[in-house]
Amino acid sequence: MTPAPHTVAELFSLHGRTAVVTGASSGLGARFATVLASAGATVYAAARRLEKLKRIADEDPRIHPVGCDVSQEADRVRLMETALDESGRIDVLVNNAGAPGAVHAADESADDFADVLAVNLVAPFHLARLLTEVPPSGSGRSRSVVNVSSVLGLVSGAPLGGAAYAASKAGLVGLTRELAGQWGATGVRVNALAPGWFRSEMTEGLFADERSRRWVERGTMLGRGGEQGELDGALLYLASDASSYCTGHVLTVDGGWTAR
Template identity: 60%
Template sequence: MSAIGSDTGTTLDNLFGLSGRVAVVTGASSGLGMGFANALADAGATVYAAARRLDRLAALAADNPRLVPVRCDVTSDEDRRMLVDRCYEQSGRLDVLVNNAGKPGPPHAEDETVAGFASILEVNLAAGFHLATYAATRLPEGERASYINISSVIGLVSTAPIGGASYAASKAGTLGLTRELAGQWGRKGIRVNAVVPGWFDTEMTDGLFGNEKSAGWVRRNTMLGRGGNAGEIDGAVLFLASDASTYMTGQTLIVDGGWTAR
């Protein structure tokens, strides 16, 4: 592997490799979360892939020996603590946390219910906060960690008629939470950053790209003229998880084909 700066001897493996590291990815049974889990494992990490659908996680782990499937409902405090504790019991550490689990809400504000709005915020915002907080309490003094929160372009700009009030609130809240936790935990050795995906063809965006009207709307409003392809956001998560970003915290990394820059 070629050196990056011959005076330091830093290599790409040193910068981006995750050998010996332990990671957690929530919402890993499908979509972007599945890609994140595989990318971190391919970089050398042991990845605890967490989701409610254990059968899908088991199938994922069958193809990648570095993946450890864990059934976890992120809205359950018991499950969250079990997930973190299992990392320490089995692997002795937790270096990377990717808060990816989430669900969409209704697109029209008038269709939101009190219970439904609260449910979206619980899954998309509160669950990741509580998981990160517990992980932070378990981090040994002197150790470092990287926490990565997955937001959305819907948390940055209006995407009406697609999006939704509760989802937008949860994803905008994720960005504010990222900055605040970065400020509180930076001197403890914990970096906290956010990744903002644009439009990717996943289970959560089911129907968006299969409909020519909505697919055309994405193409017209994205600088690159298309939606994101599988794997095109994995590098951003790998960058934030690795030593390539050790002087980066409290930041938002946008991977949207230019959607929010137009």
């Protein structure tokens, strides 16, 4: 049983815990790494672009960069082994790394489709499996997997989106619920975060183009895309003891996009 925190600050604190964040070299992933570190966690930030990771780590000594291509099984194993060997524990896994794929299904080959699923769905499954093989810390607190899905895993994004991307993000929702069911009694919680339209490296073209930007604004109840920092609270909630009785849940942060 998870011991009850005594204060609100303790509820959201990650002091003494270790987190692994994939896709952390830019955009939402870089923000996620800094948020978890600011809450007290030792963070292993993983991505292919090691130089970018090092610049993020230079700003916070609690962030440790690890070069990693999550599409490669050996890299995934090495990432988790590095975090465990250096910190002695892994408490939080944020599966954030993602590949966009082609926008139009007619432009996407079967191999292209499989490549996107390898990054967006297979890698999160394997990393979560590896987490369950790590012995519990003995603190009595549950461990947390946060799978970063998308509103495009819940509704169609046509004319934008992409078949492989949507399929992988919808698959991540199903995977989240199934793993939550299988692992709940073991003290591993599995939830998903489903962002709407946030500015990032992947969506740079979307917001740069006036027509597509206005499409986002029209379809969002708040009339705008998400701003940096507006996922911080949701991420910290799912990662910390604040969500100790929450598993198998998809937390949508989309300004009302999917509520229409």
